[in-house]
Amino acid sequence: MAADAAGYSRLMAVDERATVAALDTARAVFRSQIESCQGRVIDMAGDSVLAVFETATGAVTAALAIQRLVDACGESAPEDRRMRFRIGVHLGDVIEKADGTVYGDGVNIAARLQGLAEPGGVSVSESIRTAVKGKVDTSFEDCGEQTVKNITEPVRVFRVAGGGAAVPATVPARGAPALPDLPSLAVLPFSNLSGDPEQDYFADGMVEEIITALARMGAFFVIARNSSFVYKGKAVDIKQVGRELGVRYVLEGSVRKSGNRVRITGQLIEAENGHHIWADRFDGTLEDVFELQDRITESIVCAIEPNMRRAELERARVKPAANLQAYDLVLRALPGLMPGSTIAAKDEALSFIRRALEMDPRYSLAKAMGAFAHLQRLADGFGNADDVKTGLRYADEALAESNDNAGILSCAGLALGSLGYRALGIRVLGFRYDEAERAIERALSLSPNLLMVQFCAGMISSIVSKGDAALGHFERAIRISPLDPGMGAYVVGTGLAHLVSGRFDQALAVAQRVVQEYPGFSSGHRLMVVALGRLGRIEEAKPAAQRLLELAPNFTVSRNQSVSPFKDPEFRKRAAEIFRAAGVPK
Structure with missing residues (x-):
């Protein structure tokens, strides 16, 4: 399969930022559909895509699904600014090099077919049409034999009718995930209205707590912080957020922290039509911050699912930290524990966790996070025996103190099963698989x-x-x-x-x-x-x-x-x- 974006240079000249964003979304669609149809992306240079497949049926199915999904992703853009791709598909031999790249007439013919396709359309060779006839729910329009550059014999070309509308995607695309069966929600980063950029971590921490509280309930599907935070600092289109994350509802809000006072505002929006379902404001002191989080969570739940059982609401309640300064340090540690963090950021996160435990030695969440941080050091290749011992100790203490928090159970459970040491193939310390599996099973049952x-x-x-x-x-x-x-x-x-x-x-x-x-x-x-x-x-x-x-x-x-x-x-x-x-x- 070969593809490229039609009129890409013109789109870049009109609106560079929007075009780059549209291309990123399209690439996610291409990759998801190619891989779900037994294909492999070879190259995504510039605005082009090259992929190979195990079967001709998989290639055509992916091409049709891609066109349909790319079209859906761009439906909010003006007609003259919508990104559309030409796709060509050919069945033929290719030669694969050691570095994974491919070349040969099969690649060249696919590229020429792509050039003959209409924007938003798919063109295929006769060999593809013969191979998939009766296997793909679409029809083919014979465009006759075409002479194409650098190919000695004319190529008979068929246009795939329907431009992709006839075949649904086999797996939801990463660029446009399908709505889950449960009520689905994304909590966007809250605006920090404190007047101090250093307080961003506090606003981010509030969002993390609300996401975790909602996700604790089995009745909601909540997008993780890592994905919702890609919108931080950006002007967002709620409908676009709903499509990109595959959710029905979006929560946005703000946090104002002044001295000992906190004000949190929130509004819940139905992504499909932009309808505001609920909005409210919550005022209190720092000592009340956990109660404020509970009130927000309960308000969201009641707005989406008014018949939610009281037991589910109780389960989502935040357990207050005994020491607010320790809680503050844990919030500061969170970003450094995220995938992709630098070594310096991970070290800083571990420092925050240690300081939190000095202030509150029984802070089980901090201990579970500490176990995870030491595990990361080993996984990254710069940990040592002390990381194994300290990580296991943190995990043991966290599990001994808390058996009803899925986050603690999962982090500590992973540490128990991953941290250890062998000499001559014999376990000396750690690698406690049975205990790890029990903790993970408990976490899965809870959240x-x-x-x-x-x-x-x-x-x-x-x-x-x-x-x-x-x-x-x-x-x-x-x-x-x-x-x-x-x-x-x-x-x-x-x-x-x-x-x-x-x-x-x-x-x-x-x-x-x-x-x-x-x-x-x-x-x-x-x-x-x-x-x-x-x-x-x-x-x-x-x-x-x-x-x-x-x-x-x-x-x-x-x-x-x-x-x-x-x-x-x-x-x-x-x-x-x-x-x-x-x-x-x-």
Whole structure:
């Protein structure tokens, strides 16, 4: 499949920012539909897309779905500013190089077919039309034989009728997710009206608490903070937010903090039509902040689901921190624990957590966050034995003090199953898989719609070789946070799930995507090395290993063996053999 945006230069000249945003959305649609139809993106240079597929049916199905979804995403734009793509599809041989690029007549003919397509349309070759006839719910218009550049023989071209309207998407696109069955909501970043930019963290913390409270209820589907915060500081179109995140409702608001006084305002909007369902203002002191959060949450619930059981509301209530200064420090730590944070930001977050625990030694949420922070240090390659011991201690204490908070259960559970140390293949400390699984199961029973719960469940399932379950959890995490800046972590998770399930080709396809989209993410390169090794392609694994070492210079085979959390000894052994063969230092 070859595609490019029609009139891209003109669109850029008219409105550069809107055009770039539309292109980003379109790329997400392309990638989601290509991958859901057994395809693989080869290149997305500029405004073009090149992809290969396992089947002709998959290629045509993806092309039709892409055109329909791209058209839907741009329906709010003026007609002369809508981004439309030409797509060409051809069935033929291609040659794949070691770096994943492809070339040959198959690629060239697809590119020429794309040039013959109408904006918003799909053109295919005769070989495609023959291969998919009767298998795809659409019709073909014969455009006759066409002479195209650099191809010796004329190419018979068919225009696919309907421009994509005939075939629905097989999987909701990341650019336009389908509405879930539950009432769905995105909480946008609240405006900080305090007059002090340093107070942004407080406004962000309020949003985090409201998201968590709503997600604790099994009756709501709530978009994770990581995705809703991509709109921070931007003028937003609520209808567009609803489409991009796949939600029915959007909450926006503001926080004003002055001295000891706090004012929080909120308004709940139906995304499809912009109708305001509810708006209110809440005033109090800092000591009342947890009660204010509860009142906001209850007001939202009653506006959306007036028949919600009282027990569900009670379950969502925020448990007040014993020390407000410790709570403040935990809010400051949150951004540094997000996927994609720098090493400096993670160190600062851990410093905030330590200070919070000095003020409130029984602050179980801070302990769970501390366990997660130490786990991140090890995963990033600069942790040590003290991180293992401290992380396990934090996790044990957090679970001993709290058994009804899904966030605490999931973070601490992941730490118990991931932190440990082996010598000569024998466990010396940690790797407490059974306890980890029990904590994760409890978290899932309490709050299955929390991003952290699904992510941690995916990681633990992979670690104990339950690949299919892991894949389901990571896919759910991606749906909860479809625009997450740290998406690389969740995508790598899907590749890891394929790897432990023995689906090495699919694991490699994921690794190639991660390396292309998140080149500085060392876990993607680690996944690529092992996937290539499992496929017997060690020579190709060597350059991937070198890139891994550039990103994680402390990575060695022996260190990885000692801290690798995977339960299956054969899995660990094969990974070590592959790393050694690929040139990773012993």
